[in-house]
Amino acid sequence: MWTISEDYDLDTKPDVTSFYKSKYISIYDAIKQGAFSRFFDKDAFALYLLKKVYLGADESQLVTLGQICVEAACHDKIAKERPGVPDIRKKAFEAIMDHDFEKMLDTYTGKVKLAYMREALTGSAPADSRVIRPFEQLKRLEQAQKTEELVQAVDWFYNQMVDPTFEKRVGDLEKVLSVSTEELSGFDWQDFLEEEAAEDAYRRMQHQLADAMTSFSEKEKQKKEQEQKGGTQVIGLDDEAIAKMNSYIELNYGRSYLTPLEAERINHQICTGAHADCTLYFTDGILANMVKVNAQSEYARRTKEVNWRVYEQNRRMAKQNIDMLTNVLKRALVARNEKETYVGESGRILPNRLWNIGRTENRKLFLQESRRYNTDFVVEVLIDGSGSQRSRQSHVALQAFMLSEALTNVGIPHRVMSFCTFWDYTVMRRFREYEDGREANLRIFEFYGSSNNRDGLAVRAAAAGLLKRDEENKILIVLSDGRPNDIVVNRPNSRNPRPYFGDYGTKDTAMEVRHLRNAGVSVLGVFTGEEGDLQAERRIFGKDFAYIRRIDNFSAVVGRYLKKQLEETCN
Known part of the structure; x- marks a missing residue:
């Protein structure tokens, strides 16, 4: 790296794991690091990535695209100076394909990366029509001379390949670059960081992204594999941190609407068994019960604006879905009478x-x-509000809003809540109560993703309120990505809780769903995640789950389930 860059003050964090796959992968990564630093401004490029992630882009997909673009822009330049580089590159690509071939086939960005490496090894252009245009863009990038060209290329790739709605929802490249340093430094980057250091969190994140640009590792896949093998994040807290925890939660999620006595009683009743070391925190959100203006409240306000903008852009489609779902419910209710x-x-x-x-x-x-036998209905809508929803949070909010509007139209009482887990606090954020009027539905656009998710505890907490209702027929609808995943918090002088993710988290959530069904509650899972996590969703919700591939099909899929519930109780 120092030899290629000709900068012996250049610092880096070596990717030791790549060396176990092949020494050529590590050597070529170091060559790319040196070339990247020599020919481009890596800090400026990482700052763009940071701003894009800050505005809701999927970090792992963005990093993958950045890696491909950096490779395309750097190789020819350094190969002209050092004739040995192409041979090292060839051996590195062969090793990567040996280890990661199937992983790359799982994603669109992975297929583009695979096509680019194949062309480098065999000289053959890709045959897949979906890959041809991105491949041609990459080949043009080999002539790039400025960092701005790299930035424009990655932004184009992300908006075309990963999230075609991003520019419409959030803004173009100019909007991304306009994010200020003050906004970045005020944001909580802990959900994204993989290491601890003394410097500012956002600077750490910037350096982390810059280092990741010259590695061809499959970051998202490695993360999932780590979870499956039992590698979850563990946080140790001392007494001072524990004392400040409640204040931190209040500051970043808003004051609780429960009195301390009510909160203590609910936690005593619900936080048992696998969740004995957890705490439930009920709030109307940071915008409704703000302690003071801070970076999190500004992020919440800005996200609400983005969510509303997405609704405005899709108003006609949303109205059609609401009307369709309303008519389905009306017909079913009329038939009952x-x-x-x-x-x-x-x-x-x-x-x-x-x-x-x-x-x-x-x-x-x-x-x-x-x-016909006529009984009352009540519905609980529970939304997974974890950080994994951040890249699609506007669409999740829109789905919940459409459902709430339709239920309001037919007069079915319903509550809408989201959940996420920070440290050992599971935050239950209330958007509307059962008897609230239509104006409360608009608060759903305040939804955003944050931190982790302890699905089993959230389902149990939501059910506690639902089971107290007088209505005979109770329905719980859970909008989630099917991936329970919570950090482990080790407190002084207490037993260490079992890591909550993978098979254990899925089984616990499925058990809570079964308990509810045995108690007479109908439970529907609405899947909002990646297709690869469908199996976990099936394990949790059984046959009663809906996979919404396109948001304009939301009312048809959910309407069929609700219609079935209404009709079954007639018989």
């Missing part, structure tokens, strides 16, 4: 059946009328 007529032994006499008297044993000579 229709009169049924049948022949019986009392009621209004039927002259055409009088011939049976004295001739047969048939005593059913009368027409009887009755209304």
Whole structure:
């Protein structure tokens, strides 16, 4: 790296794990680091990535695209000076394909990366039509001379390949670059950071992104594999940190709407078993019950504006979905109130059946009328508000809003809450109560993703309020990505809780869902995550889960389930 860059003051964090795959991967990564620093402004490039992530871009996908673009822009430049580089590159690419071939096939960005490496090894252009245009853009990037060209390329790739709605929802590249240093330094980057250091969090994140640009590792895949193998994040807290914890939660999530006595009683009742070391925190959100203006409140305010802008851009589609779902519910409710007529032994006499008297044993000579069995309904909508939802939070908010509007239209009482977990606090954020009016639905646009998620505890907490309702028919709808994942908090002088993720988190959440169904509550899972996590969603919710591939199909999918619940209770 120092040799290529000709800068012996250049610092880096070596990627030791790549050396175990192949020494050529490590050597070529070091060559790219030196070339990246020599030909481009890596800090400026990392700052762009930081701003894009800050505005809601998916970090792992953005990093992958950045890696491909940096590779394309740097290789030819350094190969002209050092003839040995192409041979090292070839051996590195062969080793990467040996280790990560199947992983790269799992994602669109991975397929583009694979096509680029294949072309470097064999000289053959890609045959996949979806990959051809990005591949051609990468080849053009080989002529890039300025950091601005790199930035423009990555931004184009992300908006075209990963999130085609990003520019419409958030803004173009100019909007991304306009994010100020003050905004970045005020944001909580702990959800993204992989290491601890003394410097400012956002500077750490910037350096982390800069280092990641010259590695071809599959970051998201490695993270999932680590979770599956049992590698979850563990945080040790001392007494001073614990004393400040409640104040921190209050500052960043808003004051609780419960009194301390009410909160203590609820935690005593609900935080048991696998969740005995946890704490529930109920709030109306930082914007409703703010302690003081800070970076988190500004982020919440800005996210609300973005969510509203997405709604405005999709207003017609949203109205169609709301109307469609409303009509489905109305028809089902009307059917429950229709009169049924049948022949019986009392009621209004039927002259055409009088011939049976004295001739047969048939005593059913009368027409009887009755209304179908009519009972009340109540719905709880629970939204996964963890950091994994950040890249799609506007669409999740829109789904919840459409559902809430339709339920309001037909007069079904419902509550909407989201949940996330910070340290050992599971924050239950209330958007509307069961009996609130239509104006409360607009608060759903305050939704944003943050921190981790302890799904089993959140389902149990939401169910506690639902089960207290007088309505006979109770429905819980959970909008989640099917990936329970919570950090472990080690407190002084207490047992260490079991890591909550993977198989253990999935089983615990599935058990809470089964308990609810046994108690007579209908539970529907609405899947909002990546297709690779569908299996976990199936394990949690069984046959009663809906996969919303396109948001404009939301009402049809959810409407079928609600219609079924309404009709089944008629029989």
